[in-house]
Amino acid sequence: MELLEFARGPALMFSITVFIAGVLFRIFSLLFMWRTKDTSAAHPGQKPEIMAALSDILRRMWPLATYRQRSLFQWINGYVFHIGLFIVVFFLLPHILFINDLTGLSWGHLPNNLVYAISIVTLISLIAALIMRASNPPQRLISTFDDYFSWLVTFLPVLSGIVATMHIGARYETLLALHILSVCLLLIYIPFGKLMHFFLVFITRGQTGAHIAHRRRTTVLKGE
């Protein structure tokens, strides 16, 4: 109970404070960042920047034909755990109550049992993602601490949430406290590592798309 008190109280307050400050720090420093003007001539007939950005965001939702065969499972797996995480985080009643308490927002929830099932699929999918990363030499080569740590802080809340729900290993309040603490760790880490893609994914993708379109790389990419 004391651990739960700590988790629901000071730990949560601290991590949410860091999370908000960190995310806004990242976004604002990005918005006001020095940007070098691209003075090269634009590709003739280039789409307006915004369109190029949007089309790249869409296109990157699915692998190019060249890579499709080799990476299809990884892509699908990526979708599985992203969608799984989304459902578990935003459609389990206790989570909605948590968000509602902080923000006043509320929406419909899914039956707990269904969310439990989805969380197990998500957990397996996350493990598969790690195994694939670690067993593929080129991927291992380009993986940094950030990649593994991001995985860990995502994995822990899912695992502790499932364990808490199933009451495995310890008393519920201890497991719930560990679950909340793991979420605190996640919140603290989000702004400072690759998990920031939660906020930036479409911004960075759009930027890349616009940039590539301007540099006439579109022709290469169209050859898919």
Add this chain to the structure above:
Amino acid sequence: MADNNRNSQLHGKPVSRTLGEALAERGVSRRSFLKFASYTASILALPPTAATAIAEGLATARRQSVIWLSFQECTGCTESITRASSPSIEDLIFDFISLDYHHTLQNAAGDAAEHARMQAMEENKGEYLVVVDGSIPAGNNGYSTIAGMSNVEMFEETAEHAKAVIAVGTCAAFGGIPAARPNPTGAVPVSELTDKPVINISGCPPIPEAMTGTIAYLLSFAGIPELDHLGRPQAFFGEAIHDRCYRRPFYEKGMFAKSFDDQGARQGWCLYEVGCKGPVTYNACATLKWNQGVSFPIQSGHGCLGCSEPGFWDFGGFYKPLATGKDDTLKYAAGAAVAGAAIGAASAVSVRSKRKKLLEANAAPQAIKEEAE
């Protein structure tokens, strides 16, 4: 009748007969005695065979001297233990113990009452049980005194030669309401003031059978029952309310009452959303229930308050769902947002101006220009 009996025992005369003899004299049949023993075994979650051991243990036991000390409390625990007097199980318990000192139940008053306590302590040195309800103010001895003695003093004096201490109620066990923030009296649980074995029977108030059952166990087995990590008997505090709650299927299905008078509440759906603390509360309410098994809070339509857990009063609101943070979770959020945004923008701007200066100093090519945005 029963009351007369009780009163006569409150004068603190230690009885040397065995309980078996005493009960036979009072006309308690062996059959009803065995019935009591098997009931005790069942509420203690012991196998049926233990009933015989309990009966034998009790029959040969001597009446146990009990000194009941009441400190910062509301008398709810005493109310609870006395209300469960039917069907005479507690009468039997009152036959088994000699309640030598108890503010509410004893006849004696003033000096005579204190004399009864001293006498019981002398005559049963090392053998008597001390039951405490209420927390003890350790901050300032003047906050609560009895017969001119501070609670700390009286407890320490009484516990010194006790066999064991039973902390009855959440105040005695964990500090309870007096110890709730800001704890003006510096209230502490009894376990902090003694190195004697302490059994905590928490609850606000505790279930009567948890109190009487534990005492019966102590008498029958002359030992302390298995306790959880908070010093509470496993038999009563081994399971979470949530795990034995009859509304649990609704929890699993995601069917929750959203207020106390909506359709869900009328249909008996789970009370999680209206603040039920059943998932983190360990007690026997859902199984033993109250008032001879009539009902318990959740059955009556109110979520569990978590009253048998340490710090329940400060747990962040009885009607706040367990999944939510404390009220001050967002205390620094606005400041954090402003600070984060400001530092982010300022750091970007400072990098910009440094870079600009650097470029100017090095007569950078005109082509690279800062894009003012």
